[in-house]
Amino acid sequence: MHVRPPKNSQSKDFLQMEGIGVLMTCPMFPYLEQELEQRFHLHRLWDFPSRRRFLEAHAGSIRAVVGDTKVGADAELIDALPGLEIVATFSVGLDKIDLGRCGEKGIRVTNTPDVLTDDVADIAIALMLGVLRKVCGCDAFVRSGKWKSGDFGLTAKFSGKSVGIVGLGRIGSAIAKRAEAFGCPISYCSRSEKPHVSYKYYPTAAELARHCRILVVACALTEETRRIVGREVLDALGPEGVLINVGRGAHVDEPELVAALLEGRLGGAGLDVYENEPEAAEELFPMDNVVLLPHVGSDTVETSTAMADLVVANLEAHFAGKPLLTPVI
């Protein structure tokens, strides 16, 4: 289901919202800033030397926070904004928002599901092809002039390789659909087995890893899924196995992953997320069996625009007393 919010609403409510204080936590997307600025009184947290200085000046006037995967709304921020009514995150992930605190205080929360599903699933497949067929390595080979002295060598076939998906939600299902078109047998693990799904279910990530060549993390980050990929799962995946992470860096025990790759105990990895972004496991930089992307899962013009429109539409709906488009709580 794709939500299509109205753009540039011209209602009376639109004009009355100019005075509403909206806090943007960090630079995200210039178009989003512009759209927010046109409708509300936009405050940019990064314009201030510190969070404390901002709060001293404007805490009382903030009724909405727009955060993202880098800077969200933690308990400290929520508590410091007495007038806060709604947190609208420019992401589908909610791990940077203290949902418990929001719930306690009756603060609404919205995110941007569905509009970014395709893009993230596309990047997951891009990472699989990149690691197995060494697309990036081949590109570097040609650019360096080495092709003039010899051919590149063999790369691993992708079509038909078994793919195991951790988390069969919107994104996991979209990944499955794409991988199936390559003839890949699909299996998954999830909190519980999904009815009406023909893919093979395994109750744990380790069990799943034992039965697939490519393991892809596509679940939400919660207390249960933190470090869901650790030594046991990596060992189960093994020297021919490949790990793909389009979830959160915190899903994977990164030191274990790095060690497994450096020691050849894991065949390869395609990563879009890391434990300490924008630091990206430097030890892996010289390796040719990894692909390292700077958290670009949903970073297309089309999707960022759709996400921005959804954030704005949710805020407008809230302040106009209308139902939220994509509420979480």
Next chain:
Amino acid sequence: MAPNSPFINFPNSTVHSSQVPITLESWLPMASRAAPPPLPRRPPPRVLLLRHPHHFSLLDRPLPDGFRFLKPWESPLPLDGFLSSADARSAEAILTSARAPVNADLLRRLPEVRLVISTSAGHNHIDLAECRRRGIAVAGAGDTKSEEVADLAVGLLIDVLRKVSASDRYVRRGLWSSEGEFALGSKLGGKRVGIVGLGRIGLEVAKRLEAFGCAVSYNSRKKKPYVSYPFYSNVHELTTNCNVLVICCGLNEQTHHMINREVLLALGKEGVIVNIGRGPIIDEKEMVQLLVQGELGGAGLDVFEKEPYVPEELLGLDNVVLSPHAAVLTPETVSNLCDLIVGNLEAFFSNKPLLSPLLDE
């Protein structure tokens, strides 16, 4: 002595060669003392390797027994000299690849050749008419590669649109921490993809891209029955209705430079071209110029007009992804190809039908 007489001359035998008729009984004791000479055997067929058999060496696999392989690169003579040698001229079969054409001139110099085996898809590098004229059988590379090639086509396309290689480079140079976010890419879903040549490879590409939400249409010599994708009878018309073009056809007189400046301009500033067919299908000089000028959005290329040379200007562009003709280089495909080469050689020289005869289209 009459030719078919039972008189047999044994050197060093105790029987005097003065014509004693030999009966079986008198022969047997002699047979126990000296073994008969071996019957004349056919020497192993001579196979000329025009290029180093890298498919076998990629797998550390030895060339098959039962053949004598002629290797020009092991000779002190230059290729031309080698081809004039008695050794080369005794060749009964030629093993070749895309970079070593088998033309009428070569066939004239090798009069004993009865079989040509190509290790590359397509046959524009073999003079099929001349082979037919000389009664030379031709075997091709079979159809084992479609999935791998289609996989790479999709890989190149996503890479160009989502700037995968470019952003991987960005991360490895440490720029994510120092410079911040990388540029936004373009969504694959919803793209209107035109496939040029809807053979096995084209169909595999179409099937994959449909799963990503692309709208697929195609151009081919003839409309394909049982295919629901919209058909365009010429490449230019196809391109005006698409923002992505994937070249999946073979190279021949009609397709040479078929993707010219006009077609590329129709693809446009946001358009992306992917080529996993053959370099000369695209007018490379025009394409490079348009990419550099920003008149063409991007390109994913596995093939070039003069491999392994790639136009310098492309090496500095972030909106192109370059691949060293690697579409078929996976262990499965290379192993299948080696099996096919061996199988075709063995079949031909034991008078059995070729496994993958090449039919002229």
